[in-house]
Amino acid sequence: MTDKAYMIVGAAICMFFFYSTQSGITILAWNAVSHTRPVGPGIHHK
């Protein structure tokens, strides 16, 4: 039971890790930002 659940969870974690390396995602990092402002001018536009 637990072993089957672990097999699924573990495979999911490995796949997620692969996805994260491919898409530049950083999980739970203190110095990372992934926030995207809505499209539009920021402080000022060039």
Add this chain to the structure above:
Amino acid sequence: MAGSHDTPEIPNPFRKPKPEVKVPKGNVTTFSCGKCGGPVDVRYPGHSLSTVCPSCNSVIDTSNESFAVIATYYKQLTVHPRIELGTRGELMGKTWEVIGFVVRQDLASSFKWEEYLLFNPFHGYRWLTCNNGHWNFVTMIKDRPDRVASYANLEGDKYKIFYQGKASVFFVLGEFYWKVAVGEEVQMADYILPPYALSVEEDGTQRVWSKSEYITPNVIKDAFKVDDDSIATPIGVAPNQPSAATKTWNKVAPMWALFLVILTVLQITHLFLTTHSVVYDQPIAYTTRQEGAIDPTGGKAEQFTTPEFVITKNNSNVEVKINTDLDNSWLYVYGELVNSETDETFSFDRSIEYYHGYEGGESWSEGGTSSTVLIDSVPAGTYFINLETDNGATGPANRHQYQLTLTSDIGTFGNYLWCFFFLSIIPIFVWFKSRAIEVARWSDSDYSPYVSSS
């Protein structure tokens, strides 16, 4: 099965005999005991070679019609079997009749356990053992397991040594297919591979191997219709009691190893493939405020926009590094990485402060002069950065600068470490659970792999 338990238990000698059990009468032979004259039944004459007189506990030879008394040792004691002799039950898909009962003891610890001889005229003999309330179904085997160091190997399985000692018969009742030799000592050893165990008994002329399988008390209760107070609650963990946690651990451990290998290979590949392209690397100037002076920018923070630069790798991360020349001061930077084609914006901010000094004969410092920000999943394209700074310089107004370095597609370790951690939560939890049971299991053994130096 035997364990060296500290508090030997005599198997409930005071239990009241139960009302008459229905026994199908086959070719039961009855004769008078040569010692006390009481009636003695032999249920399976021709198979049983000795029988114990229920009145005086003498052991009688039933291999021929003279019914000679072999021994009269157990007169003084009556231990009542938990399963009445003559009871039939379904176990392991077959019907068995309980025909004999033996209490044996470990000579070193005088720990006692019970053995019930089961008979089926088609399938032969089996044993049920009851040890600390734990039951085992025991089959004698003709195979000769290989004994190598502390293991016995049978059919490719490794059984680990659990017990070795001498045992003797303490009490007998019922009939047996051999002539019960009273008081004789046998050398015993148990090897375990839950839920199985291999046991070997040697008495100088014979070596008998048997294989046991753990059975829950409820199965015994149902099979032989035994009432609750005859079947004791098991104490502790039996040598070959299956542990769900250990079973799970044995399956989870190799998966864990496999996942970690996969994860590490992916991580190495990731580090190998990342390009670390510096896309922007320029010094950016700012003016410090003079102490007490009005903000040179009229209350507004100082602003700067970088020239455009190109990020070529799609959906890669971008590391922003701000390297300052701060000296007992602070710098606040707010930035926006803006895609000049789509206006998609990633904002970030950082406060950088660095203070140091010399007090009471000791140098001290606080903070640092640089800081980094990691921006996730930045699409390929042409970008510029809007910057806004504020600072806390206290000297005279002055021009300062900081180096802004943007590196696209850098290798990271954080994801790897987090995934490593997440992958390990379940295995570590299962391992602790399994270990607790294994420690309890081996606490009765002289061969415990969890040796405590107490």
Add this chain to the structure above:
Amino acid sequence: MLELSCPACGAQVAFKSRSSVFAVCSFCKTSAVRHDMDLEAIGKIADLQYDLTPFQVGTTGMYDGKKFEIIGRLKVAYDNGFWNEWHTISGGDDTGWLAEAQGFLAMCFELNDISSIPALEGVIPGKLINIPPNGYMQVEDMRQVHCIYSEGELPMAAAQGRRSMSVDLVGEKMKMGTIEYGENVRVYAGHYQHFEKFEFQNLRRIDGW
């Protein structure tokens, strides 16, 4: 199949195996030795007092993918018990023995080549003896036995009281062997097998079971 008349009562005595030289008339229990086409009465077999076996002459079973039939029995006794040796026939005229002792069953076949068998004087429990095709096996026990009952047809004259020294051997993977030191040395090799695997049919009825 050969059918001869019992020299005592005239009933038909069947010989399913050509190698059988001894038979017990199922009607009058006269034991007889076969001389080609004649039977010579040599005695009577006394009934068994207790006999709780699931087998009988006529029981069939499977061993090594082949069907066999029980055609005779030898029951022997030793100091500490009894066992049955059931004479079997399978296929054309392949005879073998089904040994039944203390709930264990083994099927074995007589070997023609007994050159690797040591003399009885050198045999002790624990000794390794090479019995082809099983290879080396260990002597488990040695017992002085005597025949206490026989029925059906047998390949030797098994009168009650016939004595021999029986040496049992066991090897790995349920291998077994028996050496019988009597007037001749007879060697058997085979395997233990579980009751279910034999797929017995036409078993004896046992009261209460």
